[in-house]
Amino acid sequence: MRVGRAVRVLTDENREELLKNTGEKRKIIVSIFYPSDEDIKENQKGFYIDLFTPCEEEFIKKFAGKKNMAGQQVDETYLRSIKTNTFNNIEISKREILYPVVIFSPGLGMDKDCLIYNIEKLVSEGFIVFTLGHIYETDFTILPSGEVLNKIDRIDDFTFEEKEQLIEIRKEDILFLIEELKVLNSKDEMIKGKLDLDKIGIIGHSLGGSAVFNAAKEDIRIKAVVMLDGSLQHFDLVKDIEEGKRMTTPFLNFRRGSIDYNEEMKKTIEFNESRTDGEEFKKRIIGRNKTLIGQIEGQKQLYEYLSDYKSFIKLKHSEHLTFTDWPVIYNQEFENNILSIKEAHVIISEITVRFFKEFLCGMRGSYNEFIDSGRCPLICSINKNGEVVNIKGGAVC
Structure with missing residues (x-):
């Protein structure tokens, strides 16, 4: 099955643009990923660069020449060769069925389609996925017209309080999109009559994880939540x-492999001591300390706040960006010289799909039986303190 992609720009007439003084109403750019049975010749390939149509060179400018974790430069030829199974604006499947919906909110600065490995898996398993581009905080946003919108100045240095404002804006973007789904389902020629609006799930990475949590707190139409290493x-x-x-919405808190305070602080110091000094070094260490303590406390609060089904797990040897396409873009084969990026993405996709199948689509046991079986020893169940607990199948990290 091929994956189709269409881009839409939506305007929330009830909100002003807060991140940039444009005098305009808040715009939201959305990619819609859907199943297609269009007959595409075997020699016709989809490429990652096509996600940036019609300004593909912006993708090259962003990543070519950058260095990966092994110190190797990202080659332009490689960037142009990254393949996908996604094709822009091909026809949606003619099957007479309704598709459950998954909405995705990315991390700060990340492109809306930065989990293409996961998106394609969800679509292949019968979901339609909407990815949200949060304009002016993404590194660059490409509109269908060809206009390029860059992120606002100093967003990378936003304070804690300013990031909370971003989370609030993102939450409103999500709630607006959920409302717009009714319009798209009745009027959009590509997906008209295809959306099962009684089955809406939501997934967020990093800052997007906080945003989807806040949206789920307010909107009972959201039936299942997946948070990928969220900003707790x-x-x-x-x-x-x-x-x-309390929240009764089924919730998956999927964390990176290393969540130990001492280990994380050690890594932060080692990473920054050769790159910064003086006040900048001090600022980064203090900031990381505050973040880690906040994450520890946030996880405890979340565990208590969720009163229905909740699953807290981690993926061994993974890092914050393992959950995204960035390791692929940077041509990085392994995480921590141990975990294959390809293997990590297969596991993350499998877990995500199984969770939504069980708690969004009612396929009882799809997720729980897989986790309890211990068939994936790289997945560990953790408690509210982030401590590893035994899995019923016997696998222990």
Whole structure:
């Protein structure tokens, strides 16, 4: 099965653009990924660079010449050769069925389609995926017209409070898209009549993880949540917990492999001591300390706040960006010289699909039986403190 992709630009007439003083209403750019049975010749390939149509060279400018974790430069020829199974604007499948919907919000600065490995797996398993481009905080956003919108100045140095404003804006973007799904399902010629609006799941990475959590708190139309190494330091649930408020939406908290405070601080110091000094070094260490402590506390609060099904797991040897396409773009074969990126992406995709199949589509046991079986020893169950607990199948990290 081929994956089709269409891009839409939506405008929320009820909100002003807050990140940039344009005087315009808030715009949201969305990629729609859907199944297609269009007959595409075997020699016709999809390429990653096509995700940046009609300004593909912006992708090359962004990554060519950059160095990966092994210190190797990313070659332009390699970037142009990365293959996908996705094709722009091909016809949607003619099957007379409704497709459950998954909405994705990326990490800060990341392109909306930066989990193409996961998106393609979801579509191949019968989902339609909407990815959200949060304009002016993504490194660059390409509109269908060919206009390129760059991120605002100093967003990489945003304070903790400013990032919380971004989370709020993203939450509103998500809620607006959910409302717009009804319009798209009735009027958009590509996907008209194809969306099962009673089955809406949501997935977020990093800052996007905080955004999807906040959206799920407010909108009961969201039936299942997957958070990929979310920014737990922005969770403040103390008051809600004290007031007896809880979330009953099934929730998967999928973390990177290393979540130990001492280990993470050691890595941060080693990474920065050869790159910065003086006040900049101090600033980064203090910032990382605050983030890690916030993540530890945020995980404890989240665990208590979720009162229905919750699964807290981690993927051994993985890092924050393992959950994205960045290791592929940077031509990086392994994480920590141990975990194959290809293997990691297969596992993450399998876990994500199984979770949505069970808790969004009602396929009982699809997720739980897989986790409990211990068939994937790289997956560890963790408790609210991030400590590893035994899996029923006997696999222990």
